[in-house]
Amino acid sequence: MGQGAEPRRARANDGELGAAVARAQDGDEAAFAVAYRIVQPALLGYLRGLVGEDAEDVASDAWLEIARDLGRFQGDGAGFRGWTATIARHRALDHLRRRRSRPRPAALEAEVLDLPGPHSTHEQALESLSTAQALALVRALPRDQAEAVLLRVVVGLDGPTTARVLGKRPGAVRTAAYRGLRRLARQLDVPGTEGEGVTDEASRTLGESK
Numbered sequence: 001m002g003q004g005a006e007p008r009r010a011r012a013n014d015g016e017l018g019a020a021v022a023r024a025q026d027g028d029e030a031a032f033a034v035a036y037r038i039v040q041p042a043l044l045g046y047l048r049g050l051v052g053e054d055a056e057d058v059a060s061d062a063w064l065e066i067a068r069d070l071g072r073f074q075g076d077g078a079g080f081r082g083w084t085a086t087i088a089r090h091r092a093l094d095h096l097r098r099r100r101s102r103p104r105p106a107a108l109e110a111e112v113l114d115l116p117g118p119h120s121t122h123e124q125a126l127e128s129l130s131t132a133q134a135l136a137l138v139r140a141l142p143r144d145q146a147e148a149v150l151l152r153v154v155v156g157l158d159g160p161t162t163a164r165v166l167g168k169r170p171g172a173v174r175t176a177a178y179r180g181l182r183r184l185a186r187q188l189d190v191p192g193t194e195g196e197g198v199t200d201e202a203s204r205t206l207g208e209s210k
Contacts, residue, residue, distance in 0.1 A: 013038055014077030021080050025070055032070070036063065039081060043088050045154040049138045049146055050092040058095050062088040082161040085151060089165060137184050144168070145180030152177045 017038045023031035040059070047055035047062075065087050073083055138146050144166075151162040152173075162177075163170040 014081075017077030017080060018075075019077075021070075021073065021077065025073070032067070035080070039084055042081075042155045043084060045135070046085060046150045047088055047092055048135050049150040049154070050089070051095055052139065054095060058091050059088065061095075062091045065091070078158070078161065081155060082157055082165055085155050085157060086165045089147075137187060138180070140187075141180050141183060142176075144172075144176040145183065148173050148176035149180040149184075153181075 017035060020031045020034040020038070024035055040063075043062070044055055044059050047058050051058050062084070066084055069087075073080065075083065138149055140146075141149070147166055148162060151157045151165060152159070157165065159170045159173055163173045166173060168176075
């Protein structure tokens with residue numbers, strides 16, 4: 001997704017999050033609770049997209065590791081989102097391996113343009129999604145698309161941070177997120193989705209369904 005499609009809602013309280021994390025690193029338990037309340041809803045939405053109904057258990061494991069290693073974290077609020085998403089992803093993949101169910105291999109690696117565009121019919125599709133519907137549809141996407149959509153739109157990470165979490169190039173992440181959102185619109189039989197850009201509003205709509 002392009003620069004205009006950054007998840008604004010997630011970034012709005014990054015200052016508060018960064019301050020809470022800094023206080024928590026100094027031993028302030030109440031501040032850690034603040035950081036948890038800010039990060040947990042989006043993190044849980046991401047994990048639901050990966051492991052379904054086991055998301056709560058995986059999130060608990062992730063937060064135990066986050067609390068244990070908090071002193072090692074260096075960065076701001078946005079960086080903390082990426083760090084916690086990386087930990088949660090590792091715990092989710094461990095969980096999937098224990099279930100002997102491996103994620104589908106990534107299918108897209110091509111780099112494309114920055115994906116700008118006017119209003120599109122993708123937003124019409126996404127506006128109709130409930131939380132359960134959204135996650136069910138996202139989970140049905142190829143894994144690279146599903147994770148890119150979840151991290152960018154639900155967790156609220158920017159492109160470079162999402163690329164670091166996934167170990168991919170930023171261009172590949174933009175491509176996967178764009179194609180994932182376009183595919184969601186097609187699955188809902190919204191006419192005219194072919195070839196149109198994914199807008200900030202479309203991304204924001206899916207974020208609201210987490």
